[in-house]
Each structure stands twice: as C-alpha cells, then as structure tokens.
Amino acid sequence: MTITFRILHWLSCLVLAGIFIYSGYVKFGGVTIINRNIQLDTSLQFVQAIEGYKLAPQAMVWPLAKYLPILEIALGIFLLSGWKIRYSAMVTAGLLLFFIVVLTITYGRGIEADCGCFSLSDKISPKTIARDSIILLPALFLIFEPRLRSRFGNSVVSSNAA
Amino acid sequence: MLQKPITTGLLILLALTVSIPAFSADQGQIIGGSTNSPVRIEVFSDFQCPACRDLYLGAIRQVLQDYSSNGKVCVIYHEFPLAAHQYGKEAARYSEAASRLGIQSLLTVFDSLFADQAQWSQDGNLDAVIAKALPRDEYRKLKKVIQDPSINQSIDKEIQLGTKKEIKSTPTMFFYYAGKEQKVEGAVTYATMKQFLDSVIK
Numbered sequence: 001m002t003i004t005f006r007i008l009h010w011l012s013c014l015v016l017a018g019i020f021i022y023s024g025y026v027k028f029g030g031v032t033i034i035n036r037n038i039q040l041d042t043s044l045q046f047v048q049a050i051e052g053y054k055l056a057p058q059a060m061v062w063p064l065a066k067y068l069p070i071l072e073i074a075l076g077i078f079l080l081s082g083w084k085i086r087y088s089a090m091v092t093a094g095l096l097l098f099f100i101v102v103l104t105i106t107y108g109r110g111i112e113a114d115c116g117c118f119s120l121s122d123k124i125s126p127k128t129i130a131r132d133s134i135i136l137l138p139a140l141f142l143i144f145e146p147r148l149r150s151r152f153g154n155s156v157v158s159s160n161a162a
Numbered sequence: 163m164l165q166k167p168i169t170t171g172l173l174i175l176l177a178l179t180v181s182i183p184a185f186s187a188d189q190g191q192i193i194g195g196s197t198n199s200p201v202r203i204e205v206f207s208d209f210q211c212p213a214c215r216d217l218y219l220g221a222i223r224q225v226l227q228d229y230s231s232n233g234k235v236c237v238i239y240h241e242f243p244l245a246a247h248q249y250g251k252e253a254a255r256y257s258e259a260a261s262r263l264g265i266q267s268l269l270t271v272f273d274s275l276f277a278d279q280a281q282w283s284q285d286g287n288l289d290a291v292i293a294k295a296l297p298r299d300e301y302r303k304l305k306k307v308i309q310d311p312s313i314n315q316s317i318d319k320e321i322q323l324g325t326k327k328e329i330k331s332t333p334t335m336f337f338y339y340a341g342k343e344q345k346v347e348g349a350v351t352y353a354t355m356k357q358f359l360d361s362v363i364k
Contacts, residue, residue, distance in 0.1 A: 029344065030342060032339070032340045032342060032362065033340070037364070039361070041344075041362070042358065042361065043344065044337065044344055044346045044350060044355075044358050045344070045345065045346045045347065047350075047354055047358070048346065048348060048350055048354065051351075051354065058353075062357060114348075
C-alpha cells in the first residue's frame with residue numbers, strides 16, 4: 001500500500017506540475033528588454049480572454065493577465081520540486097476551484113467566451129468545467145494524502161497482521 | 163533541495179525570453195506608420211467579417227491617429243477573405259486596387275468598405291459604395307486598375323501567406339516589437355490595445 005501511495009503521490013505531482021507549467025507558458029507574454037529595462041510582457045490574447053468573461057473589473061484584467069501565468073508556472077515548479085507539497089497542493093486546489101466557479105458562472109450566464117485555459121482559443125463548455133474538475137482530483141489527493149495514508153495504510157497493515 | 167526548482171525555473175525563463183524572428187513584411191498594405199516603427203501590427207482581415215469591422219473601426223483607426231501618425235506603430239493589412247463570405251474576395255480586390263492609387267484612396271476604401279459592410283454584404287453592390295466614397299477621378303482610376311490580373315495574384319499570395327501563418331479565423335493580428343512576436347485572434351478594443359502599446363513603446 002505504501003508503494004501505491006508513493007506512486008500516486010508522484011503521479012499527482014508530475015501531472016499537476018506539467019499541466020500548470022504548460023498552462024502558464026501558453027499564457028505568458030514573455031520578457032522584453034527595452035532601454036536596458038527588463039519588463040514582463042502581457043499576452044494580449046489572454047487579456048482578451050479575461051475580458052471575454054465579463055466578470056473582472058477592468059482594473060483587474062491586466063494584473064490578472066500579467067501575473068496569473070507566473071503564478072501557474074511557479075506552482076508547477078513547486079509541485080515538481082516536492083518542497084512543501086501540501087501547501088502547494090492547497091494553493092493549486094484553491095486556484096482550480098476559483099477557475100471552476102468562474103467557468104460555471106460564465107457558462108451559466110450564456111456568455112460565449114474563450115476559456116483561456118490551455119490554448120488561447122478554447123471555448124467555455126461543460127467539457128472545460130469537467131476537465132478542471134478532474135484536474136482538481138490529484139490536488140485533493142495531495143492535500144488529504146496524510147489522512148488517507150493513516151486510514152488505509154493502517155487498515156492494510158492491521159489486516160495483514162491479523 | 164531548492165536547486166532543482168531554481169534550475170528548472172531559470173531554464174523555463176530562458177526558453178521564454180528567446181526572441182522570435184519577425185517575418186518579412188514584403189506583402190500587405192501599409193495603412194499607417196513605416197516599417198521602421200518600433201511596433202508593427204500585421205492584420206489578416208476579411209472585409210465581410212463583422213469582427214474585422216469592429217477591430218478596424220473601433221481600434222485600428224484610433225491607433226493610426228494616435229500612434230502611426232507619429233511613427234510609433236506601423237499597421238499592415240493582409241487580405242484574407244474567407245470562403246464563407248460571398249463578397250469578401252471582391253471587396254479585397256477593391257482594396258488591393260486602391261492600394262495602388264496611394265494611401266489616401268486606400269484609407270477611404272477601407273473606411274467605406276467597413277462602415278457600409280452591412281449594406282454591400284446584402285447585395286454585393288460594392289461598386290456603389292466605392293463610387294460614393296472616392297472622388298470621381300480616383301474612382302475612374304480604380305476601375306481601370308482593378309482590371310489588372312495581378313490584383314488577383316496579389317490576393318492569392320496574401321491568402322497563401324495567411325495559410326502559412328496558420329490563420330484559422332479573422333481578424334488575426336501579429337504584434338512585432340523588440341524582436342518579439344505576439345499572435346492575437348479576434349478583435350481587441352482600443353483601450354486594451356493602447357495599454358499594450360504603451361507598455362511596449364518606451
């Protein structure tokens with residue numbers, strides 16, 4: 001059982017890290033050096049996607065488009081490193097829950113917007129909501145892993161002992 | 163323990179900062195600014211597409227006024243008439259012909275084709291729209307130029323370029339700045355474009 005948990009643990013970390021690094025990368029505007037100043041660029045396509053949701057106030061659109069991809073890449077790197085994994089998983093789950101709520105509200109309002117999730121031309125649909133909900137599962141596993149280990153790990157040990 | 167994420171992060175950042183070479187702007191119609199401008203916007207557009215109309219009338223015209231007139235932004239239009247639009251290619255022929263008469267005629271044709279899109283999209287009577295917009299002399303010249311078979315060849319070349327650039331819908335824009343390229347599908351408001359341009363033009 002310990003091996004099963006170990007495999008599930010690393011599989012969850014790798015899958016989540018891969019998804020978050022890729023999803024951050026496609027939305028990241030890049031870095032430009034202008035007049036010796038290094039600046040973070042914003043992906044105009046992602047700005048357009050956030051505006052399409054008609055949910056965030058205009059003042060929040062640009063900061064979201066600029067920093068959300070960086071947050072996703074950073075989370076991916078943390079998940080890959082295995083450092084403070086439960087905290088990384090909590091932030092990941094929180095972010096995914098936020099995405100699911102926003103997608104559901106937008107779809108419920110009948111707005112035809114681009115999801116802006118993994119590619120920048122992906123319409124919001126029940127499929128995109130279901131996809132994010134499935135991605136939430138490995139994050140929840142990582143959060144509740146110690147509890148699951150103590151419960152199922154012990155029961156297997158005790159049944160073996162019996 | 164921390165070495166692994168730092169190295170991974172640095173590698174990712176390095177990959178992201180590698181600049182993408184811009185493609186040569188030997189085709190298309192320059193409607194504002196010069197190719198030496200710090201920012202170049204290349205638009206693949208169809209005159210019969212409503213989103214292209216929104217982009218041109220709602221954002222590009224203002225960009226021409228605020229950024230191209232002082233040499234900050236070069237705007238290049240590429241004809242990309244979609245097969246679904248019955249009169250899109252004919253409208254592109256008028257625009258291509260107007261580009262050979264000069265920038266003033268070209269802009270007048272752009273303005274009228276987009277402003278009266280709802281009208282000519284119904285009956286395909288592009289001639290009436292152009293005749294109303296251009297001075298009589300210019301209109302006569304345009305009618306002559308439009309007979310040139312190279313007009314169709316130019317449009318076909320533009321379509322080929324668009325296909326090569328994997329254009330799936332119109333409008334699709336490419337922003338070139340500081341050796342970088344950003345592709346944007348769909349219309350963008352002027353406010354959004356302004357914020358972006360101000361962030362990359364220093």
